[in-house]
Amino acid sequence: MSLSLGEEQEELRLLVRTFLDDKATSHRPPPPGTGPQKYDGGLWRQLSGQLGLTGLAVPERFGGAGLGPAELGVVLEEMGRALFPSPFFATAVLAGQTVTHCGDEAAMERWLPDIVSGALTATLATAEPDGSWAADPPATVADRGRDGWVLSGTKTYVVDGHTADLLLVTARCPDGVGLFGVPATAPGLTRTVLDALDPTRPLARIRLGATPASRIGTGDASESLAAVRDLVRAALAAEQVGGAAACLDMAVGHAKTREQFGRPIGSFQAIKHKCAQLLVEVECARSAARFAGSVVGSPGTEAAIAAAVARSYCSEAFTHAAKENIQIHGGIGFTWEHRAHLYLRRAKSSELLFGTPREERARLARLTMSEGAAP
Amino acid sequence: MRLDTSAELDAFRAEVRSFIRTHAPGRKTHAGVRAPAPALVPELRRWIARLHDAGYLGRSWPTEYGGLADPRPEPAFVVAEELARARAWGQIGAGALAAGALLAHGTEQQKHRFLPRLRSGQDLWCQLFSEPEAGSDLAGLRTRARRDGDHFVVDGQKVWTTNAQYADVGYLLARTDPGAPKTRGITAFALDMRAPGVEIRPLREITGTADFNEVFLDGVRIPADRVIGEVDGGWRVAGASLAQERGSVAARSAELLDDLSGLLALAARPGPEGLPPLGDAAVRDRLGRLATRVYVADLMSKAVQSRMAAGTDEPTDPAMVKVFFSDTNLDAVSLGVRLQGLDGLLAEGDDRAVDGGYWQDALLYARAYTIAGGANEVLRTTIAERALGLPREPRS
Ligand SMILES: Cc1cc2nc3c(=O)[nH]c(=O)nc-3n(C[C@H](O)[C@H](O)[C@H](O)COP(=O)(O)OP(=O)(O)OC[C@H]3O[C@@H](n4cnc5c(N)ncnc54)[C@H](O)[C@@H]3O)c2cc1C
Numbered sequence: 001m002s003l004s005l006g007e008e009q010e011e012l013r014l015l016v017r018t019f020l021d022d023k024a025t026s027h028r029p030p031p032p033g034t035g036p037q038k039y040d041g042g043l044w045r046q047l048s049g050q051l052g053l054t055g056l057a058v059p060e061r062f063g064g065a066g067l068g069p070a071e072l073g074v075v076l077e078e079m080g081r082a083l084f085p086s087p088f089f090a091t092a093v094l095a096g097q098t099v100t101h102c103g104d105e106a107a108m109e110r111w112l113p114d115i116v117s118g119a120l121t122a123t124l125a126t127a128e129p130d131g132s133w134a135a136d137p138p139a140t141v142a143d144r145g146r147d148g149w150v151l152s153g154t155k156t157y158v159v160d161g162h163t164a165d166l167l168l169v170t171a172r173c174p175d176g177v178g179l180f181g182v183p184a185t186a187p188g189l190t191r192t193v194l195d196a197l198d199p200t201r202p203l204a205r206i207r208l209g210a211t212p213a214s215r216i217g218t219g220d221a222s223e224s225l226a227a228v229r230d231l232v233r234a235a236l237a238a239e240q241v242g243g244a245a246a247c248l249d250m251a252v253g254h255a256k257t258r259e260q261f262g263r264p265i266g267s268f269q270a271i272k273h274k275c276a277q278l279l280v281e282v283e284c285a286r287s288a289a290r291f292a293g294s295v296v297g298s299p300g301t302e303a304a305i306a307a308a309v310a311r312s313y314c315s316e317a318f319t320h321a322a323k324e325n326i327q328i329h330g331g332i333g334f335t336w337e338h339r340a341h342l343y344l345r346r347a348k349s350s351e352l353l354f355g356t357p358r359e360e361r362a363r364l365a366r367l368t369m370s371e372g373a374a375p
Numbered sequence: 376m377r378l379d380t381s382a383e384l385d386a387f388r389a390e391v392r393s394f395i396r397t398h399a400p401g402r403k404t405h406a407g408v409r410a411p412a413p414a415l416v417p418e419l420r421r422w423i424a425r426l427h428d429a430g431y432l433g434r435s436w437p438t439e440y441g442g443l444a445d446p447r448p449e450p451a452f453v454v455a456e457e458l459a460r461a462r463a464w465g466q467i468g469a470g471a472l473a474a475g476a477l478l479a480h481g482t483e484q485q486k487h488r489f490l491p492r493l494r495s496g497q498d499l500w501c502q503l504f505s506e507p508e509a510g511s512d513l514a515g516l517r518t519r520a521r522r523d524g525d526h527f528v529v530d531g532q533k534v535w536t537t538n539a540q541y542a543d544v545g546y547l548l549a550r551t552d553p554g555a556p557k558t559r560g561i562t563a564f565a566l567d568m569r570a571p572g573v574e575i576r577p578l579r580e581i582t583g584t585a586d587f588n589e590v591f592l593d594g595v596r597i598p599a600d601r602v603i604g605e606v607d608g609g610w611r612v613a614g615a616s617l618a619q620e621r622g623s624v625a626a627r628s629a630e631l632l633d634d635l636s637g638l639l640a641l642a643a644r645p646g647p648e649g650l651p652p653l654g655d656a657a658v659r660d661r662l663g664r665l666a667t668r669v670y671v672a673d674l675m676s677k678a679v680q681s682r683m684a685a686g687t688d689e690p691t692d693p694a695m696v697k698v699f700f701s702d703t704n705l706d707a708v709s710l711g712v713r714l715q716g717l718d719g720l721l722a723e724g725d726d727r728a729v730d731g732g733y734w735q736d737a738l739l740y741a742r743a744y745t746i747a748g749g750a751n752e753v754l755r756t757t758i759a760e761r762a763l764g765l766p767r768e769p770r771s
Contacts, residue, residue, distance in 0.1 A: 003674065003677055003678035003681050004678070004681055004682060004685060004687065252763050252764070252765065255765060256764070256765065256766070263766070264765075264766050266759075266765040266766055267765065267766035267767075267768060269752075269756060269768065271765075272755070272756055272759035272760070272765050272768075273752065273755040273756070273759065275759050275763055275765060276698075276754075276755035276756070276758035276759040276762075276763070277698075277755065279695070279758060279759075279762055279763060280695045280698055280699050280758065283675060283678070283695055284671045284672075284674070284675045284699055285671075286678075287671065287674040287675045287677070287678040288670070288671045288674050288675075290678075291674050305670070308667075309666075309667050309670045309671060309674075312663065312664070312667040313667050313668070313671045358660060360663070360667075361659070361660050361662075361663025361664050361666075361667060362656075362659055362660065362663055363663070364663040364666045364667060365653075365659040365660075365662045365663040365666065366659075368635070368639060368666050369639055369642075369643070369653070
């Protein structure tokens, strides 16, 4: 293993970069107050079925490529760079990895092939209005009715929750935290799209009123969900690296061309040093995210430490890059039409998704206290 | 955190670790690149010889000069890491730097004379680059070397010369052509530190220790065959040898990881009323932030090491590692003092000082890393210009 990409990973990166450069450039932010950015269904089918991206980390027996979090990271870094609006993160990472690691063959057979082909979009709904990402036990309850399980409660901050075909929902069961599959069309389910800080990553609130659901796996799902959370955190960290790198590129591009006082602003040390510092942080963030991508999914505390390090660092590196990018652009960077604010919105929002930097730091302090720091 | 390595490298690491445990003389009690106590120097010369004989230092050198001609940087990283981890002494002074210059630019005669003496610990080297008026702007150096038959005669002053008090040979930069553009009139020399006219005056640092010196050169005669590289070609020689200094990339993060372990121990130590600092959520947050940075510094250094091993590294990689390391180190050692509560007031002279006053000394020393070997501001300019292609500013 190395912190540099292997040959095939580099090919994958180029493939995704080229695809996004060709197909997904210059999307402007939607006017304020008009809701989240919509994704392009045609592009979705191309990147899933044709390019096989949604199946990268799905086992081969379900039509996937049988690769892992490192490759998902490669794709997400590129998508984060482009701020590409698509249900990829929700479908391939949140739902795809939850199903892949749920240990329930029937569930895998039922959903994974359609995730691979792009026929199905899906997401994971764990957060609840009390403000925690993985309430344990969840306030949402599962009851065994005459015709099977029914769920009641409210989930919120559900990524792509208003468009996903399938929702994976956590709920309190007699035997612990249960994981359930709920089709978006199920009776008693209502969804409301939220006015999210980041219009490029739609969020929804889902209300469940005695909504029929199928249970995934048996017994308490807390442990497999915790493992999935490490995968999700590594993936998000990679996406943050891409976002930070895009901000740096934009800032450097502007600093080279914008002239004041008769010379490019990039010749002033105040601007130069900001850019150099961002490059250091982007390189550091990339090392942390790649390492997390190479160890999450394997047992042991190293994966948990790596995920916490990556999320804690990449979150702040991205936010810093997004803020400095606006500063370096001056007035033009403060306009709605310029994409700079979209990166700040994405950066701030992705800090909060699935655990804040502060929570990650507390985890890390705990983990290193019990592990000892030395390699 | 460890990257998977080969079984061979793992075995090598285990061997080096046990070698150091068994044979290393003295443990460093201070952080950083420091001068040893005088009494330890003879033993360190023997230790340096042992490290070379075992193939741990100078491993990449051609076999005719005693190396193993091993082109891979990984074993050198392992050695640097293990020495730092154990807080053991390695090469002291500027030996690695000088070896880089000699191997790349030295004459056969110079290599045969100096390299074996360097390996055997017989010659300790110091780096005579910086001057009172030439620090970041090194090319502005004024020390003059004038040709006089088959000798050069040197007059001038060097400063901040670490380990000059023990050095046998100085790796000197001096101006041979004052009329040429700044970088073109400089020549590199191997200077006998015992030559008449060389005067070494110790300087005391903010830590209270005397690690570096002023070196006055007054009519010092250097034989012309001690010119390293071409006359007036010293700038290139210096550049090449600085690029050779790769081990430090690995050593620094090993020391940081060791400090993190120390910080965790401090945080768990009962303070006033018997409560450990770790009980405080703000302390946990600070510790978590620091642990993040330390691990990231380590991973960044490993990423650069693997690029170096693959030959895909960028010229600015070491500068990026250094900037991030030195900022992180400053935070780490500040936290080390902070976690001691009122005991933070004591320094190493007090026998009740926590960890023998290590953190107080390290806090003061931390500024060496942000200044020496390229001040961070200057490195950021270099990174911006070389790695990002931003417009260059005026320089020599
Ligand atoms: C502990 C220690 C050990 C050392 N050992 C040795 C040794 O063994 N041999 C040796 O030759 N030298 C040695 N040095 C010297 C070291 O290389 C210099 O201190 C360093 O290059 C900085 O030069 P200076 O001290 O003259 O500071 P200056 O160059 O005067 O810098 C002062 C401040 O100005 C800033 N600055 C300077 N130029 C610019 C610019 N263009 N843009 C923005 N900011 C700028 C710097 O970043 C710094 O903050 C050592 C230094 C230390 C601290």
